Amino acid sequence: MTTNHKDVGILYLVTAIYFLIVGGMLALLFRFQLTDPTLNFLNAQKFNQAVTMHGLIMVLFVISPLGFALANYVVPLQIGARDLAFPRLNALSYWLYLFGGILSIISFFQDSTIDAGWTLYAPLTTSQFSPYVGVNTGGLGLALLIASVTASTFNFVVTIFRSRAQGLTINKLPMFTFSILLTVLMMLYAFPSLLAGVVILVSDRLLGTVYFTSPEGGALLWDHIFWFFGHPEVYIVLFPGIGAIAEVIQASTKRHIYGRTAVMIAMVIVAVLSFLVWGHHMFNTGISQDVRRVFTITTIAISIPFDAIILSFIYSLVKARIQISTPFLFALGSIMVFIVGGITGVFLGSNALDYILRGTYFVVAHFHYTMVGGGLLGLLAGIYYWYPKMTGRRFDERLGRAHFVVSMIGYNLLYFPLFIAWETPRRVPIYQTDLLFWHQLATMGGLIFGLSFLIMFWNLLWSLRNGPPAGNNPWGAFTLEWATESPPPPHNFPGIPTFADGKLSFISTNGAAHHHHETHLSPYPFAVSLGSFLALAGLTVHPLLLPVGLVILAISVVGWGRERFVSHEDSIGERWPFEKVDRVKLGWWTFIASEIALFGILISSYLYVRSASSSWPAPGTMLDVWHGAVNTFVLLTSSLTVVLALASARADKRGLTTGFLGGTIALGLLFLFNKYNEWSELLHHGVTFGSSLPASTFFLTTGVHGAHVTAGLLALAYLVSRSIKGFYGKENWEAIEYFGYYWHFVDIVWVFLFPLFYLI
Amino acid sequence: MVSTSAEAVYGLFNLFLTLGTIVGIVVGTYLLYNLFRYRTREDKPVEGEVSLGELPPRQGFPAKLMISLFLSSVVVLSLIIGTFSTLEYLESPPRDAFEIRVTAFQWGWEFAYPNGLVVLGEGRIPANRPVKFIVTSRDVFHKFGILELGIGIDAIPGKINYYWTEVRVPNIYEIRCFELCGTGHGVMLGKLVVMEPSEFDRWYGSQGGGAK
Ligand code: HEM
Ligand SMILES: [Cu+2]
Ligand SMILES: [Cu+2]
Numbered sequence: 001m002t003t004n005h006k007d008v009g010i011l012y013l014v015t016a017i018y019f020l021i022v023g024g025m026l027a028l029l030f031r032f033q034l035t036d037p038t039l040n041f042l043n044a045q046k047f048n049q050a051v052t053m054h055g056l057i058m059v060l061f062v063i064s065p066l067g068f069a070l071a072n073y074v075v076p077l078q079i080g081a082r083d084l085a086f087p088r089l090n091a092l093s094y095w096l097y098l099f100g101g102i103l104s105i106i107s108f109f110q111d112s113t114i115d116a117g118w119t120l121y122a123p124l125t126t127s128q129f130s131p132y133v134g135v136n137t138g139g140l141g142l143a144l145l146i147a148s149v150t151a152s153t154f155n156f157v158v159t160i161f162r163s164r165a166q167g168l169t170i171n172k173l174p175m176f177t178f179s180i181l182l183t184v185l186m187m188l189y190a191f192p193s194l195l196a197g198v199v200i201l202v203s204d205r206l207l208g209t210v211y212f213t214s215p216e217g218g219a220l221l222w223d224h225i226f227w228f229f230g231h232p233e234v235y236i237v238l239f240p241g242i243g244a245i246a247e248v249i250q251a252s253t254k255r256h257i258y259g260r261t262a263v264m265i266a267m268v269i270v271a272v273l274s275f276l277v278w279g280h281h282m283f284n285t286g287i288s289q290d291v292r293r294v295f296t297i298t299t300i301a302i303s304i305p306f307d308a309i310i311l312s313f314i315y316s317l318v319k320a321r322i323q324i325s326t327p328f329l330f331a332l333g334s335i336m337v338f339i340v341g342g343i344t345g346v347f348l349g350s351n352a353l354d355y356i357l358r359g360t361y362f363v364v365a366h367f368h369y370t371m372v373g374g375g376l377l378g379l380l381a382g383i384y385y386w387y388p389k390m391t392g393r394r395f396d397e398r399l400g401r402a403h404f405v406v407s408m409i410g411y412n413l414l415y416f417p418l419f420i421a422w423e424t425p426r427r428v429p430i431y432q433t434d435l436l437f438w439h440q441l442a443t444m445g446g447l448i449f450g451l452s453f454l455i456m457f458w459n460l461l462w463s464l465r466n467g468p469p470a471g472n473n474p475w476g477a478f479t480l481e482w483a484t485e486s487p488p489p490p491h492n493f494p495g496i497p498t499f500a501d502g503k504l505s506f507i508s509t510n511g512a513a514h515h516h517h518e519t520h521l522s523p524y525p526f527a528v529s530l531g532s533f534l535a536l537a538g539l540t541v542h543p544l545l546l547p548v549g550l551v552i553l554a555i556s557v558v559g560w561g562r563e564r565f566v567s568h569e570d571s572i573g574e575r576w577p578f579e580k581v582d583r584v585k586l587g588w589w590t591f592i593a594s595e596i597a598l599f600g601i602l603i604s605s606y607l608y609v610r611s612a613s614s615s616w617p618a619p620g621t622m623l624d625v626w627h628g629a630v631n632t633f634v635l636l637t638s639s640l641t642v643v644l645a646l647a648s649a650r651a652d653k654r655g656l657t658t659g660f661l662g663g664t665i666a667l668g669l670l671f672l673f674n675k676y677n678e679w680s681e682l683l684h685h686g687v688t689f690g691s692s693l694p695a696s697t698f699f700l701t702t703g704v705h706g707a708h709v710t711a712g713l714l715a716l717a718y719l720v721s722r723s724i725k726g727f728y729g730k731e732n733w734e735a736i737e738y739f740g741y742y743w744h745f746v747d748i749v750w751v752f753l754f755p756l757f758y759l760i
Numbered sequence: 761m762v763s764t765s766a767e768a769v770y771g772l773f774n775l776f777l778t779l780g781t782i783v784g785i786v787v788g789t790y791l792l793y794n795l796f797r798y799r800t801r802e803d804k805p806v807e808g809e810v811s812l813g814e815l816p817p818r819q820g821f822p823a824k825l826m827i828s829l830f831l832s833s834v835v836v837l838s839l840i841i842g843t844f845s846t847l848e849y850l851e852s853p854p855r856d857a858f859e860i861r862v863t864a865f866q867w868g869w870e871f872a873y874p875n876g877l878v879v880l881g882e883g884r885i886p887a888n889r890p891v892k893f894i895v896t897s898r899d900v901f902h903k904f905g906i907l908e909l910g911i912g913i914d915a916i917p918g919k920i921n922y923y924w925t926e927v928r929v930p931n932i933y934e935i936r937c938f939e940l941c942g943t944g945h946g947v948m949l950g951k952l953v954v955m956e957p958s959e960f961d962r963w964y965g966s967q968g969g970g971a972k
Contacts, residue, residue, distance in 0.1 A: 044947075
């Protein structure tokens with residue numbers, strides 16, 4: 001199955017559109033219920049499920065993947081790369097996304113899917129208040145999606161840092177690629193927080209830990225974890241659209257956008273600030289007033305860099321030769337409605353106003369004006385814009401404009417009345433009767449907005465065969481993707497693109513240097529995803545699936561490792577600041593950065609519930625310090641053996657390499673054995689997962705760490721099996737080095753866990 | 761305005777709405793103006809257009825942008841100041857406020873009075889006297905909201921939150937839940953009956969302590 005970035009991009013596009021239809025249908029279902037509160041079309045439970053899954057699907061399975069459909073296709077082309085840094089990993093991202101979506105949809109057909117809102121507020125989502133199996137299934141679907149996103153994150157970070165054409169420095173990156181770079185950097189730190197939240201929630205539900213069911217510690221824990229992810233997430237869905245809009249404006253005015261550097265700086269500021277505003281979703285929760293003042297300032301302040309972005313887009317039009325086209329209309333429409341969304345965001349950023357606005361349709365209207373307006377409409381502009389590049393055909397311009405007009409009418413008819421009817425509480429099938437008219441208007445708008453997409457689908461499908469040929473550069477744009485054929489050939493460019501002397505040229509590769517063939521096919525990404533999917537479905541759908549899934553997973557992981565998959569980095573390119581770091585190493589570093597974030601959130605959660613609890617067992621009373629101390633010693637020693645294994649390999653001492661790797665395995669097993677003893681003693685004394693917060697936090701945090709040790713041991717077993725055959729030596733030791741990073745990281749985490757849990 | 765909190769909150773809301781509308785109209789009009797002014801079917805390139813494969817040059821200082829940002833900072837700063845002074849007022853209940861405990865549960869509201877009286881679904885308070893609501897929840901998150909009175913605060917298990925107001929107009933006001941709390945969320949309604957002070961005193965006096 002394909003691993004080429006362009007094919008994967010198209011797969012993403014088609015799948016995201018499929019989920020768009022699913023999410024849209026759900027919206028029409030509950031909008032229909034809202035035309036008449038006395039109607040019993042959807043009962044409260046069905047209504048809540050529809051609203052919840054609509055939100056989760058649209059945010060996580062539609063808008064973000066649409067952005068990544070374009071990113072997959074366009075980013076390598078824009079920077080002059082032949083593919084993403086890790087093509088198989090990219091295919092894996094896609095399949096995990098698809099299977100994550102399928103698992104979430106399956107949950108509908110169980111007793112009840114998630115029905116607590118896309119924000120998944122605990123304790124409503126704990127098993128006490130949502131005792132449904134479908135909630136677990138949906139949660140596991142999210143876990144697959146998070147895995148998918150995480151893999152994409154490293155892939156794009158490494159690609160954009162390592163595969164740029166010569167001369168394409170970071171500050172000269174095309175706007176779309178730059179926005180994707182910031183998107184993945186935000187994802188790198190936001191998604192581990194969601195992962196930590198889902199892990200804790202699923203653990204509460206399946207293993208009986210009590211993080212969210214102990215009001216004393218956990219009352220606001222979910223809010224903090226979720227919104228630390230959730231706020232960056234809304235910019236994560238927005239940025240690809242902003243990037244597409246910038247490209248479309250540039251192509252339509254034949255100029256670089258006004259204040260390009262200022263816009264880039266503003267985007268960086270937004271990306272950084274996005275991690276410092278989450279408290280504005282918690283203004284009503286009674287956190288301290290000083291904290292809320294800070295969040296009010298950061299939130300309202302974030303509108304300044306947004307101003308910079310939007311105003312620069314508008315200033316770009318001044319004195320330009322504007323050529324109007326479908327993508328340009330969507331870009332402009334998107335900006336117009338986004339202005340409304342941004343301004344109303346400032347209302348919500350005011351703590352005082354939020355006392356009344358939170359939980360009302362004002363919020364609903366605000367975020368649809370931003371997410372659908374800025375995000376989705378921006379991406380539609382992008383889809384129209386790059387369609388000729390992807391297909392080699394032009395779409396029908398008149399149908400495109402018709403789509404624009406109809407969708408803008410539908411859009412505003414759908415969302416503007418929600419501002420007028422703002423007093424309606426969110427997520428209710430029954431509301432104040434005097435607001436009836438506005439809701440009926442909104443439903444009508446929703447129908448029009450939904451139907452308007454049919455024009456686009458028809459247009460894009462029809463033009464696949466019947467559209468006039470597009471040529472290389474139908475918009476007269478100036479970024480690199482337009483310098484090759486439409487659609488581009490498998491290796492993208494006729495040679496290696498370079499900007500070394502300030503202007504694009506191609507280094508010819510007629511020689512042999514380029515023609516050791518690259519691989520574009522691998523069955524393993526699909527098989528790994530299928531295995532994971534079946535294994536997880538085994539937990540909540542049918543137990544037989546679990547062993548089947550695990551077997552497929554094991555076989556395909558080994559197959560992946562053994563497959564000979566060729567993909568090269570060009571010898572020349574712009575790599576600042578990572579000239580000295582090869583791409584696999586950079587990939588590992590990025591992966592470890594996300595792991596640090598995961599443990600950071602888990603440890604912060606522990607400290608948070610601990611500081612909120614009125615009492616906590618003194619050191620040495622619940623846990624035996626000796627177990628921890630011994631394990632610290634064991635694990636640190638194992639770091640040493642890994643270092644020695646690497647040194648031996650580099651000195652070409654193959655026997656010794658195997659010996660030290662084997663020693664590391666022995667130490668790792670000793671660690672787990674000791675841990676097993678410790679846990680069974682605890683359980684024997686009645687200290688269980690659910691007996692108290694101190695016990696829950698201990699078991700879960702060290703359990704996740706133990707799972708990391710176990711994964712490391714599996715990798716070690718693989719290394720040893722190859723080392724026995726004399727595989728690692730002077731010219732082949734990188735795998736041990738990469739493994740070493742991971743193993744040292746796992747050890748360092750323990751160095752934090754030991755004092756935090758045993759000594760204080 | 762029917763209450764002190766409504767006056768404070770909706771006054772601030774109107775400030776935001778006024779400034780927001782002005783900014784929105786100015787920016788939107790400017791955008792449309794430029795669009796119509798500079799759109800063209802002309803195919804002849806004009807000066808300064810970029811050709812395929814050209815990298816962005818060093819641009820001049822975006823003075824126009826910086827001036828606009830300065831102006832928006834002024835707007836934003838005034839909004840922050842307005843917010844802080846309103847917040848200060850909303851969060852400083854007078855010492856002598858009449859205290860009433862509101863407990864949310866799936867799906868309803870319970871009111872507990874200083875004298876031990878507990879009632880379900882329908883709270884009574886005196887008009888023209890500051891009243892402090894002490895809000896919590898027995899199960900999941902809820903939000904205690906009476907939009908007409910400018911009241912809204914989360915009801916959270918294990919946490920106690922406050923809000924105060926002084927209602928000027930005796931009437932029956934509708935309480936709604938503004939945080940999804942399960943299947944009964946939409947019908948989690950309650951009433952706040954605001955009575956003439958003398959009438960309230962008579963009613964309150966007649967309800968002996970500990971009545972449950
Ligand atoms: C000037 C910029 C913005 C500001 C100041 C702002 C402010 C806020 C605030 C304070 C809230 C919390 C409201 C509440 O729950 O009471 C909120 C909610 C929300 N915002 Fe924004 N926002 C801005 C831009 C955006 C953008 C660009 C997006 C997405 C593309 C977005 C998406 C959302 C979403 C999804 C929610 C609702 C979350 C939920 O379900 O509760 N906002 N915004
Ligand atoms: Cu936010
Ligand atoms: Cu409620």
